[in-house]
Amino acid sequence: MLLRNFIALSLLTASTTILAETVDINLRDNSAQLQFGTSIGRDSLGSSNLHAGILYTNGNDQFVDLGILVKEAVGSSDSGVTAGVGIKGLVAKVGNGNVAALAIGGLVRFSVPANTKFGIVGQLYFSPNITTYRDADRYTETTARLEYDLIPQAAAYLGYRRINFGAVSGSSAVLDSGFHVGVRMTF
Numbered sequence: 001m002l003l004r005n006f007i008a009l010s011l012l013t014a015s016t017t018i019l020a021e022t023v024d025i026n027l028r029d030n031s032a033q034l035q036f037g038t039s040i041g042r043d044s045l046g047s048s049n050l051h052a053g054i055l056y057t058n059g060n061d062q063f064v065d066l067g068i069l070v071k072e073a074v075g076s077s078d079s080g081v082t083a084g085v086g087i088k089g090l091v092a093k094v095g096n097g098n099v100a101a102l103a104i105g106g107l108v109r110f111s112v113p114a115n116t117k118f119g120i121v122g123q124l125y126f127s128p129n130i131t132t133y134r135d136a137d138r139y140t141e142t143t144a145r146l147e148y149d150l151i152p153q154a155a156a157y158l159g160y161r162r163i164n165f166g167a168v169s170g171s172s173a174v175l176d177s178g179f180h181v182g183v184r185m186t187f
Contacts, residue, residue, distance in 0.1 A: 024053075026159065026182025031057040033161075033180070040068070047071060051088075055163070061175050063163065065090040071107070080111040088125060090139070092165070094173045097135030099165055103127035105141070117149040121157075136173070138166035145182075155184045 022037035035053035048070050055063040067088025074081040085106040092099045105125030112118055127139040145159030159182060163175040 022051075022184060022186050024182060024184040026157075026180040028178050028180040030059075030178070031055060031176045031180070033182075055176060057176055059095075061092070061094050063090065063092040063175055069107070078113055080113045080116070082109040082111075083107070086125075092175060094136075094165055094175050097165075097167065097173065099136040099139065100133040101127035101136070101139040102131040103139055103141070119147040119149075121145050121147060121159075132166075136165040136167055140164045140166075147184075153186045157182050157184070 021039055022035075024033075024035040024037070026033050033053060033055040035051055037049050037051040040048045040050045048068060050066075050068050052066045053064070065088050067086055069084045069086035071082055071084025073079065074083050083106065085104075087102070087104050089102050090100070103125040104127075105123065107121060107123040109119050109121045121144065123141075123143040125139070125141040129137040132138050141161070141163045143159060143161045145157045147155050147157040149155045158179065160179050162177040164177075165173045165175065167173055
């Protein structure tokens with residue numbers, strides 16, 4: 001069992017150096033999230049990023065997503081505000097239910113102009129009934145975090161995340177909710 005886990009971790013590490021420009025991991029007592037990202041283009045209208053991620057919780061709930069985000073600085077280059085819009089597909093196992101969704105959303109990042117190493121990020125994704133399938137009728141993910149660039153290629157952050165599914169039965173299921181700490185590394 002230990003050998004199998006070591007081989008899987010080795011293959012995962014090798015694939016990140018080949019495929020990813022960014023690796024982001026965040027942890028809390030009850031969950032762990034790992035995300036990979038890569039730039040897929042830049043033109044005069046902004047930059048496009050592709051990301052894939054997985055979230056695992058103590059309750060054996062799982063969440064896998066794949067998405068694209070287009071973002072650019074808002075206003076003058078020294079305003080410190082970056083905004084982005086995106087779309088992502090996801091599948092999840094929450095309790096006894098399985099969910100699939102196609103969500104739209106975006107993010108806003110503000111950096112203090114006097115100290116561009118520090119940033120505040122807010123992110124929201126939403127999928128209504130028409131694009132949420134299986135055992136749920138809607139999906140909402142909200143994230144807020146405080147970031148600090150330790151060095152040009154690495155940032156540490158403290159964040160809060162809530163991932164919620166509205167169940168077809170009328171109740172709701174929270175996949176993950178709480179504070180986490182994370183590190184984002186760029187290659």
